[in-house]
Amino acid sequence: MFERPATGERAVLVQLDLGQGACEERLSELKLLAISAGASVEAVVSGRRAAPDPALFAGKGKVEEIAEALRVHEGDLVIFNHALSPAQQRNLERALERRVVDRTALILDIFALRARSHEGKLQVELAQLSHLATRLVRGWTHLERQKGGIGLRGPGETQLETDRRLLGNRVKLLKTRLAQIEKQRKTRRRSRSRNEVLSVSLVGYTNAGKSTLFNALTKAGSYAADQLFATLDTTSRRLFVGSGNVVLSDTVGFIRDLPHALVAAFKATLEETAHADLLLHVVDSASDDRDAQIAAVNEVLAEIGAADVPQIMIWNKIDLTHAAAAVERDDCDRIRRVFLSARTGDGLGLIRDALAEAAQQAVASDPGQYTDSDNKSPIQQ
Numbered sequence: 001m002f003e004r005p006a007t008g009e010r011a012v013l014v015q016l017d018l019g020q021g022a023c024e025e026r027l028s029e030l031k032l033l034a035i036s037a038g039a040s041v042e043a044v045v046s047g048r049r050a051a052p053d054p055a056l057f058a059g060k061g062k063v064e065e066i067a068e069a070l071r072v073h074e075g076d077l078v079i080f081n082h083a084l085s086p087a088q089q090r091n092l093e094r095a096l097e098r099r100v101v102d103r104t105a106l107i108l109d110i111f112a113l114r115a116r117s118h119e120g121k122l123q124v125e126l127a128q129l130s131h132l133a134t135r136l137v138r139g140w141t142h143l144e145r146q147k148g149g150i151g152l153r154g155p156g157e158t159q160l161e162t163d164r165r166l167l168g169n170r171v172k173l174l175k176t177r178l179a180q181i182e183k184q185r186k187t188r189r190r191s192r193s194r195n196e197v198l199s200v201s202l203v204g205y206t207n208a209g210k211s212t213l214f215n216a217l218t219k220a221g222s223y224a225a226d227q228l229f230a231t232l233d234t235t236s237r238r239l240f241v242g243s244g245n246v247v248l249s250d251t252v253g254f255i256r257d258l259p260h261a262l263v264a265a266f267k268a269t270l271e272e273t274a275h276a277d278l279l280l281h282v283v284d285s286a287s288d289d290r291d292a293q294i295a296a297v298n299e300v301l302a303e304i305g306a307a308d309v310p311q312i313m314i315w316n317k318i319d320l321t322h323a324a325a326a327v328e329r330d331d332c333d334r335i336r337r338v339f340l341s342a343r344t345g346d347g348l349g350l351i352r353d354a355l356a357e358a359a360q361q362a363v364a365s366d367p368g369q370y371t372d373s374d375n376k377s378p379i380q381q
């Protein structure tokens with residue numbers, strides 16, 4: 001349904017500075033996204049504009065520059081680091097005579113490549129169809145009008161109506177299946193006893209090192225890689241810390257401007273995060289984009305109703321910044337931040353201690369809470 005760049009497709013990347021700043025970081029993120037989707041990055045076209053052009057997003061001169069880059073580098077497709085309207089995408093494809101992929105489609109594509117579990121695949125398909133639905137409605141109406149000549153008029157359904165109906169049916173089916181899975185999950189959740197178990201979710205920007213930390217702590221083989229969205233499906237493991245007992249979950253990474261269709265489709269997975277007792281917010285402390293990434297993660301957390309779940313910041317990758325492994329506490333002596341390196345293992349003892357302390361405090365503050373098995377996160381596979 002969605003075209004997926006085959007490995008090695010030659011891509012020309014386009015990013016315009018619309019006054020959001022952090023250009024370099026956005027550009028290196030775009031490159032990593034393109035590579036994660038399997039494209040080979042041949043050229044980058046950047047520029048500056050006060051506002052997007054309604055018809056082509058970029059200005060005429062810039063579009064010519066893109067065309068020239070396509071010619072020189074024998075590019076197959078153009079990837080925009082922006083959300084394009086259906087009309088802009090169509091106009092650009094016409095002008096450039098190449099496929100044009102926008103940021104939303106690119107992220108959806110990577111998710112489609114990575115989805116492994118049955119639920120993950122259904123969620124990605126739902127997100128892609130929702131994205132496509134907007135393109136069907138607005139994208140095809142003018143074609144339909146053009147098409148309506150002799151022999152094309154009649155009582156039958158137009159192609160657009162048929163496509164919309166098929167799409168609607170599929171979306172309905174996907175939603176029903178996902179709802180069934182969610183119901184089974186809730187039943188599993190109820191049937192499991194979780195006495196004195198603290199549920200802890202690793203959250204953070206994509207590529208921050210969540211899976212590496214998860215593996216270091218649990219010795220589980222969660223897929224960690226220098227790719228964006230390496231992890232899509234939540235994995236959980238039980239972890240014994242001190243006298244406490246913790247269920248640690250590795251989750252999908254966040255990114256700025258996460259497509260809404262994806263947030264909606266992954267709602268059930270993301271809501272698991274909102275159910276956690278404690279979030280370990282993993283940060284790539286060596287990234288120049290660190291502060292913007294933290295803000296983007298907090299934004300998504302707010303969107304899924306997890307803004308009030310207690311957080312410990314994990315300042316990861318200290319091997320690159322040469323900071324010392326350490327624990328930082330606030331005025332009430334609560335742990336706010338742990339400096340560590342998931343890769344070298346420096347500071348891992350500190351996070352284990354922090355988890356033990358959190359498990360201890362949780363039990364001490366509400367001894368009855370953890371015998372109620374209804375409201376806690378499940379252990380998923």
Ligand SMILES: Nc1nc2c(ncn2[C@@H]2O[C@H](COP(=O)(O)OP(=O)(O)OP(=O)(O)O)[C@@H](O)[C@H]2O)c(=O)[nH]1
Pocket residue numbers: 204205206207208209210211212213223224225226227228229230231232251252253254316317318319320340341342343344
């Ligand atoms: N230098 C250094 N690299 C690290 C550290 N932790 C993780 N990495 C690297 O960072 C990259 C991303 O790591 P992952 O653990 O896959 O990151 P993630 O947050 O799970 O990423 P997604 O699942 O894509 O959201 C990998 O290349 C890791 O080897 C660290 O402490 N130091």
Ligand SMILES: [Mg+2]
Pocket residue numbers: 210211212223224230231251253
């Ligand atoms: Mg991961």
